[in-house]
Amino acid sequence: xxxxxxxxxxxxxxxxxxxxxxxxxxxxxxxxxxxxxxxxxxxxxxxxxxxxxxxxxxxxxxxxxxxxxxxxxxxxxxxxxxxxxxxxxxxxxxxxxxxxxxxxxxxxxxxxxxxxxxxxxxxxxxxxxxxxxxxxxxxxxxxxxxxxxxxxxxxxxxxxxxxxxxxxxxxxxxxxxxxxxxxxxxxxxxxxxxxxxxxxxxxxxxxxxxxxxxxxxxxxxxxxxxxxxxxxxxxxxxxxxx
Amino acid sequence: xxxxxxxxxxxxxxxxxxxxxxxxxxxxxxxxxxxxxxxxxxxxxxxxxxxxxxxxxxxxxxxxxxxxxxxxxxxxxxxxxxxxxxxxxxxxxxxxxxxxxxxxxxxxxxxxxxxxxxxxxxxxxxxxxxxxxxxxxxxxxxxxxxxxxxxxxxxxxxxxxxxxxxxxxxxxxxxxxxxxxxxxxxxxxxxxxxxxxxxxxxxxxxxxxxxxxxxxxxxxxxxxxxxxxxxxxxxxxxxxxxxxxxxxxxxxxxxxxxxxxxxxxxxxxxxxxxxxxxxxxxxxxxxxx
Numbered sequence: 001x002x003x004x005x006x007x008x009x010x011x012x013x014x015x016x017x018x019x020x021x022x023x024x025x026x027x028x029x030x031x032x033x034x035x036x037x038x039x040x041x042x043x044x045x046x047x048x049x050x051x052x053x054x055x056x057x058x059x060x061x062x063x064x065x066x067x068x069x070x071x072x073x074x075x076x077x078x079x080x081x082x083x084x085x086x087x088x089x090x091x092x093x094x095x096x097x098x099x100x101x102x103x104x105x106x107x108x109x110x111x112x113x114x115x116x117x118x119x120x121x122x123x124x125x126x127x128x129x130x131x132x133x134x135x136x137x138x139x140x141x142x143x144x145x146x147x148x149x150x151x152x153x154x155x156x157x158x159x160x161x162x163x164x165x166x167x168x169x170x171x172x173x174x175x176x177x178x179x180x181x182x183x184x185x186x187x188x189x190x191x192x193x194x195x196x197x198x199x200x201x202x203x204x205x206x207x208x209x210x211x212x213x214x215x216x217x218x219x220x221x222x223x224x225x226x227x228x229x230x231x232x233x234x235x236x237x238x239x240x241x242x
Numbered sequence: 243x244x245x246x247x248x249x250x251x252x253x254x255x256x257x258x259x260x261x262x263x264x265x266x267x268x269x270x271x272x273x274x275x276x277x278x279x280x281x282x283x284x285x286x287x288x289x290x291x292x293x294x295x296x297x298x299x300x301x302x303x304x305x306x307x308x309x310x311x312x313x314x315x316x317x318x319x320x321x322x323x324x325x326x327x328x329x330x331x332x333x334x335x336x337x338x339x340x341x342x343x344x345x346x347x348x349x350x351x352x353x354x355x356x357x358x359x360x361x362x363x364x365x366x367x368x369x370x371x372x373x374x375x376x377x378x379x380x381x382x383x384x385x386x387x388x389x390x391x392x393x394x395x396x397x398x399x400x401x402x403x404x405x406x407x408x409x410x411x412x413x414x415x416x417x418x419x420x421x422x423x424x425x426x427x428x429x430x431x432x433x434x435x436x437x438x439x440x441x442x443x444x445x446x447x448x449x450x451x452x453x454x455x456x457x458x459x460x461x462x463x464x465x466x467x468x469x470x471x472x473x474x475x476x477x478x479x480x481x482x483x484x485x486x487x488x489x490x491x492x493x494x495x496x497x498x499x500x501x502x503x504x505x506x507x508x509x510x511x512x513x514x515x516x517x518x519x520x521x522x523x524x525x526x527x528x529x530x531x
């Protein structure tokens with residue numbers, strides 16, 4: 001059920017000011033691909049193009065081999081912050097993808113409650129986003145992205161605005177959630193360690209082009225952090241980024 | 243702390259009204275003639291007596307309901323048309339090109355200058371007055387809506403579009419609720435302008451109504467009557483704009499509490515108190531701790 005996402009010679013931006021140029025990328029179904037890059041390196045642009053919010057100026061984007069046209073519910077998007085609708089309570093934010101799909105009200109309750117539970121927000125259903133901490137808001141976004149059982153989840157620096165402790169617990173939450181969900185994940189981050197911890201493969205974007213794509217040894221295993229192979233890969237990615 | 247300051251503020255508000263009436267009484271009863279001449283004006287007690295007398299008549303209540311009916315109809319029409327025009331011009335380029343120039347040229351014309359047009363255009367006076375009231379309230383509402391819609395963060399719309407939401411869903415679930423705080427501002431200004439224009443229009447072409455009664459009191463040299471009319475307009479205006487404000491606050495209860503001048507912050511919305519938010523919603527400043 002998970003989605004294959006493919007970019008072929010993807011270019012975006014204005015002539016003379018390319019944000020992305022000639023990006024070839026293939027994200028296998030069920031894979032977690034993390035994308036690292038410096039600010040302004042085109043990572044958000046790549047993600048928004050995959051979400052269908054931006055139209056490529058060159059090349060093509062495919063979902064399961066078919067041209068990708070515009071945004072759709074099978075590709076859920078998680079923003080760095082402020083992605084929640086501030087007038088909706090936690091529950092009403094999480095149920096929004098189901099409401100958009102015209103799922104009857106009664107049928108929305110169970111999956112929403114289930115997801116709020118899984119991301120650790122049980123009991124906070126009636127809070128407004130502004131009454132939550134930054135980490136709790138990202139939990140809401142995660143629940144909202146996954147409640148509709150999307151085939152791919154696209155995450156744009158989802159933990160970038162969080163303090164280190166909250167960040168670590170959110171990374172752990174994502175790993176836990178991922179064990180049951182088989183959807184494809186593309187996660188953009190500027191943090192190499194995060195990219196190595198969460199990804200099956202790490203794509204390195206520098207200056208709008210794809211510098212390299214590395215398979216991660218011991219993927220999604222926090223205990224393997226000290227492995228020499230991982231440390232060497234980390235050093236290599238840091239060189240590629242500069 | 244809050245109960246005491248609340249009482250203090252109420253006392254201050256009432257005191258300011260009472261002091262104004264007291265000063266009025268002093269100036270008029272004393273027949274003060276500096277450069278301004280207060281000796282021709284009715285005293286506060288004369289106006290008070292006239293007010294009590296008029297409140298006992300059917301006439302007063304007929305006028306009052308007439309005016310309220312006119313402003314109610316005109317304002318509601320203006321709210322619907324204004325919000326629609328504001329959303330259209332903000333969201334659709336063809337609509338902005340088509341409607342924008344016409345609206346911008348008509349906007350500076352004071353609604354009361356439309357009286358001749360209204361008289362020629364509408365078969366009945368009544369419709370003309372409602373038209374003028376509506377035209378007056380329309381522009382502040384439309385302009386405020388347009389700005390509010392443009393200020394809605396694009397991220398909220400993107401969130402709904404990536405859930406598969408189409409134009410209609412984005413409009414109902416993002417644009418309208420997101421623009422509501424700004425729209426409420428426009429409605430608040432609109433109801434004030436609507437009162438100015440309904441009263442003026444009644445003075446010029448009405449047969450009933452508070453404005454008509456005020457002006458006809460002047461023509462028969464019933465000066466206390468003029469002031470009764472003015473006081474009535476003031477009270478009605480205060481009541482209606484208060485109702486609009488209250489409805490607006492109810493609808494936008496999700497906004498963070500606004501910072502007040504003093505360190506005493508507005509209390510958090512009932513039932514939502516508790517853990518303080520770390521960050522404010524970007525468009526509004528949070529109260530500094």
